[in-house]
Amino acid sequence: MVRLLSVAGSDSGGGAGIQADLKVFAALGVHGMTALTALTAQHTQGVEAVHEVPPWFVRAQIRAVVGDIGVDAVKVGMLAAAGIVEVVADELAELDRPVVIDPVMVATSGARLLAEDAVDALRERLLPLATLATPNLAEARVLAGDLSLDAEAAAAAVHSLGPGSVVVTGGDEDGVDWFHDASGLRPIEGPLHASGATHGSGCAHSAALAVYLAQGYAPFDAAVAARALAARAVACGLEDLGGGPGPVNVGAAVVAR
Ligand SMILES: Nc1ncnc2c1ncn2[C@@H]1O[C@H](COP(=O)(O)OP(=O)(O)OP(=O)(O)O)[C@@H](O)[C@H]1O
Numbered sequence: 001m002v003r004l005l006s007v008a009g010s011d012s013g014g015g016a017g018i019q020a021d022l023k024v025f026a027a028l029g030v031h032g033m034t035a036l037t038a039l040t041a042q043h044t045q046g047v048e049a050v051h052e053v054p055p056w057f058v059r060a061q062i063r064a065v066v067g068d069i070g071v072d073a074v075k076v077g078m079l080a081a082a083g084i085v086e087v088v089a090d091e092l093a094e095l096d097r098p099v100v101i102d103p104v105m106v107a108t109s110g111a112r113l114l115a116e117d118a119v120d121a122l123r124e125r126l127l128p129l130a131t132l133a134t135p136n137l138a139e140a141r142v143l144a145g146d147l148s149l150d151a152e153a154a155a156a157a158v159h160s161l162g163p164g165s166v167v168v169t170g171g172d173e174d175g176v177d178w179f180h181d182a183s184g185l186r187p188i189e190g191p192l193h194a195s196g197a198t199h200g201s202g203c204a205h206s207a208a209l210a211v212y213l214a215q216g217y218a219p220f221d222a223a224v225a226a227r228a229l230a231a232r233a234v235a236c237g238l239e240d241l242g243g244g245p246g247p248v249n250v251g252a253a254v255v256a257r
C-alpha cells in the first residue's frame with residue numbers, strides 16, 4: 001500500500017485542505033495520513049476563524065506516522081505561521097521522500113492562510129526541500145519577490161529558489177500550467193472549464209501530484225496527470241453547495257476517467 005502524508009490545514013467546509021487531500025488519496029487508492037497545521041472555520045464564501053496548531057504538535061504528528069507507518073511521499077499545504085514552517089522543514093529534511101509543496105498563502109475567498117512574516121521561511125527553508133512546488137501565479141510572484149512577472153518568468157524565478165521542479169498553476173488565468181525543471185520550461189495545456197466549483201482545485205492538484213510521485217511517475221508526467229485530474233474535478237464540481245464557489249469533486253473525476 002502506497003502511504004501518503006498531507007501536512008495541511010483543515011477546511012470545515014470539506015472542499016480544500018486536509019479534507020480535499022484525503023478525498024484524493026482515497027480516490028486514487030492510497031493510504032492517506034495527516035499532520036494538521038491549523039483548523040479553519042470555513043465555508044464556500046470565506047474563512048470565519050483560524051486556530052493554529054502549536055509547532056511542537058505538528059512535529060509530533062509527523063513523527064508519529066513516519067516512525068510507525070512510514071511515508072512514501074508528502075504533500076504540504078497551508079502552514080499558517082513561521083514556527084510551523086520551521087518544524088515542517090526540520091522534519092522533511094530528515095525524510096528522503098518526494099515532497100510536493102503547495103505554497104498556500106491566501107484562500108480564493110481572500111483570507112490569509114500564511115502569515116506575512118512566514119513567507120521568508122517558506123522561501124528559504126522549505127522550497128529547497130521540494131521535489132515539486134505548485135504555486136499559482138500570485139503565490140509564485142510573491143515567492144519570486146516580483147509582482148510583475150508573467151507565468152513563464154515566475155516559473156523560472158521560483159525554480160531558481162531551489163525546488164527540483166515547479167508548476168505554476170493557471171486555474172485563475174488561462175488554464176495553462178507552466179512546468180520548469182533543470183531542463184527548462186514546458187507548458188501543460190488542457191481545457192479551462194467554465195465552472196463555479198473551483199474551491200480546493202489547488203489542494204487536489206498537489207495531493208494528486210504527491211500520489212503520482214510516490215507511484216514512480218517522473219515529475220513532468222505527474223504534473224500532466226495531476227492537471228488532468230484537477231481539471232476533471234473542477235468540471236465535475238459541486239456548484240450548488242454553499243453560496244460561494246463550490247468544492248471540486250475528485251471522486252467523480254476519477255470515475256469519469
Ligand atoms: N476552471 C478550470 N478548468 C480546468 N482546469 C482547472 C480549472 N481551474 C483550475 N484548474 C487546474 O487545477 C489545478 C490547480 O490550479 P489552480 O490554479 O486552481 O490552483 P490554486 O489557485 O492554487 O488553487 P486553490 O485556489 O484551490 O489553492 C491546475 O492544474 C489547473 O490547471
Ligand SMILES: Cc1ncc(COP(=O)(O)O)c(N)n1
Nearest residue numbers: 009010016017107108199200
Ligand atoms: C485549509 C485550507 N487549505 C487551503 C485552502 C486554499 O484553497 P482555495 O484557494 O480553493 O480556497 C483553503 N481555502 N483552506
